[in-house]
Amino acid sequence: MKIFRSHVLVCGGTGCSSSNSALIKQRFEEKIKELNLDEEIQVVSTGCFGLCEEGPIVIIYPEGSFYARMTVERVDEICEEHLLKGRIVRKYLFDESAREEKIKPLSEVEFYKKQKRVALRNCGVINPEDISEYIARDGYMALGKVLTEMTPTEVIQLVKDSGLKGRGGAGFSTGMKWSFAAPNQADQKYVICNADEGDPGAFMDRSVLEGDPHAVLEAMAIAGYAIGATKGFIYVRAEYPIAVHRLEIAIKQAKETGLLGKNLFNSGFDFDVEIRLGAGAFVCGEETALMQSIEGKRGMSRNKPPFPANKGLWGKPTIINNVETLANVPQIILNGPGWFKSFGTVKSPGTKVFALGGKINNTGLVEVPMGTALREVIYDIGGGCPNNKEFKAVQTGGPSGGCLTKDHLDIPIDYDNLTAVGSMMGSGGMIVMDEDNCMVDIARFFLDFTVDESCGKCTPCREGTKRMLEILDKITEGKGTMEDLDKLEKLAINIKETSLCGLGQTAPNPVLSTLKYFRDEYEAHVLEKRCPAGVCQSLLRYIITMDCKGCTKCARICPVGAIEGKVKEIHVINQDKCIKCGACMDACTFHAIIKK
Amino acid sequence: MIKGLDVRANERQFIELKEYIDSIRQSQGILMQTLHKAQEIFGYLPIEVQKFIAHEVDVPLAEVYGVATFYTQFSITPKGKHKIGVCLGTACYVKGSQLVLDKLSKELKVSVGETTEDNEFTLEATRCLGCCGLAPVMMIDGDVYGKLEPKKIPEILAKYKD
Numbered sequence: 001m002k003i004f005r006s007h008v009l010v011c012g013g014t015g016c017s018s019s020n021s022a023l024i025k026q027r028f029e030e031k032i033k034e035l036n037l038d039e040e041i042q043v044v045s046t047g048c049f050g051l052c053e054e055g056p057i058v059i060i061y062p063e064g065s066f067y068a069r070m071t072v073e074r075v076d077e078i079c080e081e082h083l084l085k086g087r088i089v090r091k092y093l094f095d096e097s098a099r100e101e102k103i104k105p106l107s108e109v110e111f112y113k114k115q116k117r118v119a120l121r122n123c124g125v126i127n128p129e130d131i132s133e134y135i136a137r138d139g140y141m142a143l144g145k146v147l148t149e150m151t152p153t154e155v156i157q158l159v160k161d162s163g164l165k166g167r168g169g170a171g172f173s174t175g176m177k178w179s180f181a182a183p184n185q186a187d188q189k190y191v192i193c194n195a196d197e198g199d200p201g202a203f204m205d206r207s208v209l210e211g212d213p214h215a216v217l218e219a220m221a222i223a224g225y226a227i228g229a230t231k232g233f234i235y236v237r238a239e240y241p242i243a244v245h246r247l248e249i250a251i252k253q254a255k256e257t258g259l260l261g262k263n264l265f266n267s268g269f270d271f272d273v274e275i276r277l278g279a280g281a282f283v284c285g286e287e288t289a290l291m292q293s294i295e296g297k298r299g300m301s302r303n304k305p306p307f308p309a310n311k312g313l314w315g316k317p318t319i320i321n322n323v324e325t326l327a328n329v330p331q332i333i334l335n336g337p338g339w340f341k342s343f344g345t346v347k348s349p350g351t352k353v354f355a356l357g358g359k360i361n362n363t364g365l366v367e368v369p370m371g372t373a374l375r376e377v378i379y380d381i382g383g384g385c386p387n388n389k390e391f392k393a394v395q396t397g398g399p400s401g402g403c404l405t406k407d408h409l410d411i412p413i414d415y416d417n418l419t420a421v422g423s424m425m426g427s428g429g430m431i432v433m434d435e436d437n438c439m440v441d442i443a444r445f446f447l448d449f450t451v452d453e454s455c456g457k458c459t460p461c462r463e464g465t466k467r468m469l470e471i472l473d474k475i476t477e478g479k480g481t482m483e484d485l486d487k488l489e490k491l492a493i494n495i496k497e498t499s500l501c502g503l504g505q506t507a508p509n510p511v512l513s514t515l516k517y518f519r520d521e522y523e524a525h526v527l528e529k530r531c532p533a534g535v536c537q538s539l540l541r542y543i544i545t546m547d548c549k550g551c552t553k554c555a556r557i558c559p560v561g562a563i564e565g566k567v568k569e570i571h572v573i574n575q576d577k578c579i580k581c582g583a584c585m586d587a588c589t590f591h592a593i594i595k596k
Numbered sequence: 597m598i599k600g601l602d603v604r605a606n607e608r609q610f611i612e613l614k615e616y617i618d619s620i621r622q623s624q625g626i627l628m629q630t631l632h633k634a635q636e637i638f639g640y641l642p643i644e645v646q647k648f649i650a651h652e653v654d655v656p657l658a659e660v661y662g663v664a665t666f667y668t669q670f671s672i673t674p675k676g677k678h679k680i681g682v683c684l685g686t687a688c689y690v691k692g693s694q695l696v697l698d699k700l701s702k703e704l705k706v707s708v709g710e711t712t713e714d715n716e717f718t719l720e721a722t723r724c725l726g727c728c729g730l731a732p733v734m735m736i737d738g739d740v741y742g743k744l745e746p747k748k749i750p751e752i753l754a755k756y757k758d
Contacts, residue, residue, distance in 0.1 A: 014725075014726045014727055015726070015727040015728070015729045015730060018725075018727045018730060018733075018740035018742060019730065019740075019742065052727070052728065052729025052730075053729045055729055055730075198723065198724075199724075200684075200685030200686040200687070200689075200723060200724040201685050201686040201687040201724055201728055202724075203724070203726040203728065206726050238632070238669055239722075239723065239724075239725065239726070240726065274623075276628070276629070277628065277629070277632060278667075279628060279631070279632065279667030279668070279669040279670055280667050280668035280669035280723065281666065281667050281668065282723070293628065294625060294628075295624070295625040296625035296626060296627030296628050296629075296655075296663070297625075297627075297659070297663065298662050298663055298666040299666065299667070314624065314625075355728065357686070357687030357728035357729075357731065358686065358687050358690045358691065358728075358731075359690060359691070363687070363728055363729040363731070364729060395686065398686070429686070431686045431687055431690060433690055437690050442690070445686070445689055446686075455666075586746070586747065
């Protein structure tokens with residue numbers, strides 16, 4: 001094997017790829033060749049490093065130099081200075097790395113220091129398109145151990161003992177799930193990996209698939225052995241082209257290497273994996289709907305029981321695990337349940353990956369032990385809200401979760417704690433909101449999402465969420481009454497109790513939690529016809545300030561002739577005529593028009 | 597009124613689709629994959645293509661139509677030359693992607709989901725694209741534009757006109 005003195009790791013995750021990381025990698029390769037260093041230095045495209053805000057990211061080892069916000073133009077200088085002459089180019093480093101005299105390597109940067117990477121251990125470290133790099137990091141050793149040293153019952157017991165819970169949202173014990181499917185007799189059983197990551201703002205599953213696809217394949221084979229299944233399906237969103245591409249490569253390489261297919265590790269166990277693409281339906285993240293979709297039908301959920309473990313895909317016993325859950329499995333097998341339980345809380349062992357987004361400085365992916373306080377994630381790792389704005393709320397769990405306030409910041413994050421305060425873990429999306437976000441508008445936004453994504457099978461979800469949205473629309477337009485708030489609450493509780501599947505049962509959560517914690521904002525909309533955050537368009541007033549120079553531009557552009565004023569005099573907007581289109585504000589070159 | 601698809605003029609495409617179906621015929625539940633492929637070939641799923649698939653895959657046309665209209669990524673109407681998708685995921689939304697969408701709608705004079713009269717642009721609101729670090733984000737024909745502001749829109753659109 002070739003030994004390189006230095007490695008240039010370029011992030012090839014979706015975030016960085018969207019800002020041209022492929023071109024950056026290409027330029028590195030060209031320049032390194034030009035400098036005749038291509039025998040000494042290797043350029044590797046890896047999975048996501050996590051700190052997407054600072055992308056595109058390039059890390060150079062052995063120093064661990066963290067170059068942030070890279071551009072193609074900077075590549076040549078870094079090659080000539082750093083790679084050729086050994087002088088780190090300080091000015092292009094991530095701010096925090098270069099702040100002090102001694103340059104901080106990646107591992108000591110605040111964002112990474114508090115993290116514990118289990119599911120993401122290989123993301124941003126290995127080349128996901130090369131199976132030998134995965135194998136070099138103990139890849140497929142867990143599968144080997146399971147097939148050669150353990151019985152299926154022992155595997156299930158081990159996973160049960162670890163206390164691993166499903167990372168997709170509901171938090172059901174993974175070992176238990178496997179134990180339900182194992183004793184069922186059938187000519188065929190299935191293992192499904194649920195990679196239909198639909199929660200807006202959650203992208204951990206995508207990052208695992210992009211950065212470490214073999215971990216998921218290995219875990220699926222382990223699950224297959226445990227329950228007696230020989231066939232696996234990965235159901236992945238079609239919106240994730242890079243993840244799909246890397247999975248295809250991974251499956252091909254695993255088959256060529258004999259780590260998928262017939263008679264694995266000479267144990268007589270066969271396991272094969274096939275990819276199935278979704279087509280943009282949020283409800284397909286729900287397990288019964290997902291199976292319908294794999295069968296080629298409309299993704300509509302059905303009643304449980306029968307549970308998939310008894311009657312699943314094509315009526316056969318099936319287990320469905322989420323991507324992040326599976327990514328933990330090989331590590332648990334190799335290091336034992338005791339190791340896994342050494343992180344996290346007693347009830348929720350292990351780590352959890354969160355996708356930080358919204359009004360936060362360090363947008364990205366973080367993996368922390370369960371039980372870490374929200375405050376640590378949002379402030380210590382996430383760096384708080386940008387532009388000195390005040391933190392208002394954090395939304396966890398996507399459209400099924402709720403909004404939490406600054407009073408909840410010290411809650412240790414785990415499944416039970418989040419549910420107790422009216423939100424949920426969900427898949428781990430964490431969207432931070434500041435003083436400029438209107439909570440009524442956010443509730444309306446999520447309802448709009450669920451109304452659109454409801455499959456339409458059961459009435460509470462199909463009709464109920466629609467009625468709720470109508471009421472919320474009314475409130476944001478300033479036409480709401482206090483009775484509407486009571487109606488909203490009543491409807492929400494009914495929908496929660498009577499919906500068929502998880503989508504409907506959790507859809508009212510964003511409304512209920514905002515009603516509970518931000519009632520004053522609802523009341524301001526209803527009683528004072530005012531949107532305190534200045535978001536709800538119908539409740540805003542456009543006003544011309546003293547900065548007006550009287551250029552008449554606004555008056556000329558106003559489509560309804562609502563602006564009056566003479567040349568070089570301050571103009572005035574006639575509020576009765578104004579349709580709040582905002583054209584005047586866009587047109588004003590002096591920033592003299594504000595909305596309030 | 598949408599014109600029907602001229603089957604004869606598109607014979608090559610139908611052959612390509614048939615070859616694909618033949619290659620996966622032995623698997624179970626192939627309707628979704630077939631629709632994906634058909635949309636890739638034809639750009640959308642006209643009724644003529646749905647009939648062809650129903651016949652080839654041996655499922656009732658009603659079911660093909662049901663699946664094609666259930667999933668948002670399948671379209672039974674033709675799309676414009678350039679597809680614009682504005683991300684309305686939560687991270688983008690809290691950072692103002694609705695304002696970006698409104699601006700596009702105003703500039704192109706179409707509502708969300710519609711195609712401009714000259715068939716140049718189709719404007720869509722998409723689900724989370726997953727590059728939340730670049731929020732708010734939109735995608736035009738596979739190119740991602742991040743950290744958007746409504747005032748940047750006309751300049752970006754100009755690149756795709758004519």
